[in-house]
Amino acid sequence: MASSYDSIAALYDPWSRSVTEDVDFYVAEARKAGGPVVELGVGTGRIAVPTAQAGVRVIGIDSSERMLDVCRARAEEAGVGELVDLRPGDLRHPPVKERVTLVTCPFRALLHLESDEERLDALQSVHGLLLPGGRFVFDVFAPSRDDVLETHGRWLEREPGIWERADWDTDRRLLTLSVRGEAGETRMYLAWRSPEEWRHLLERAGLDVVACYGWFDLRPYDGGEDSVWIARRPTD
Template sequence: MRDTAAMRGYDSTSYGKGFADVYDDWYGDVTDVAATISRMVDLVGTVGTVGPVLELGAGTGRLAVPMARAGLIVTAVDSSREMLDQLHALDTAGSVVVVHGDMVDDLPDGPFAAALIAYNTIFNLLDNGAQQACFAAVAARLAPEGVFVVEAFVPESDTPAGSDVSVRSMAVDRVVLSVSQTTPSTQQAEGQFIEITETGGVRLRPWSVRWATPEQLDAMAATAGLVLDARYADMAGTPFDSESTQHVSVYRRPTG
């Protein structure tokens, strides 16, 4: 798939190479894992079958492995071998079917009762055409009444353009700096975490996202033939309102 990041040299494998070794440490509790598993189990039940479930951009298996342990039949897709190495290490029982590939062009055949793209992962597709293609690819693989669950942040309407340098963390032998650049006109942000350690020198961890509003995601879903079934502020089901900073949107493929 075409990469459109402005950061020179950045592609779909860059994030995994940069973050696989620290992802679970930095982001393991960034969302409620237990609530996510409960939500997916409940949603699969509404389709009338126990799985299978497709997770896109599954990374280290932070969600895929617990879903499998909860009894769901899980297929995990990720473009990063480094991330999938972490998943294999976590999934000692070999309960997750793993696909190394793009989360648009390399999705396995369905039908799936549910698909999940968690914690802003949809925004790793770096233009709206790629995001639209993802919705279409998932819709084509859902069973009738199957659901596509999208978890993402709600962009601020007045996000300022510009650059920022700040400290993410600091210890006596280590400091992590955050350098970022935001371009609201293209709905893009990118940056580097620069990790400096006393013994290991400098490590760069790049990232890039192209955000979309809930309304834009709804339009993509509609174009793909999906309908918005529910929207929450989090996986626990907190009601979504104008003050919500996150959303969990459940899109369903209608029968027929």
């Protein structure tokens, strides 16, 4: 099935160019785990390629074939094609038989799931992928009222020639994000939930919360928009 990311695969890297704050954090987690790492929603390899450059093998899952094409080319260009194993698939049911010590889902990819049933499917799959004691690391956001008021319904130039428009449905807690540029355009949906709800979902999936940070510099979560999570499959 076509993904809303297929039509912006060529636009994704220039669009997300300024997003760099999370790379060292995820690479450090991968180094600690020793690898291989399963990255859910691997995209164009923004995190996966530097992870492979640090010597850690990555199994990358994504539902967008076009994003995976870009990732493959980027990994080859960086000389780490051998360390990046890309598999088309849904992050709720990842095509991975291996059991690993680290699963990641960077840059809010879990927000593409729209119901608790889907979220729980994904988190239970993560539990199944992890060896006992293995970690699940991800980040999500929930917008502030100010962010909603400032951006709602307006086209903003996020990068030169790349425009973004956020339409916030605060009753359904659903963001419709439109992106357009010369190399493509799309509309995608992101459903946000509160940190309390994420904590509850993790627990229902049998994962223990190790930490919830407010940013990638590991400051404690203090009620802001972003939350960065480390959960763990308990040892049996």
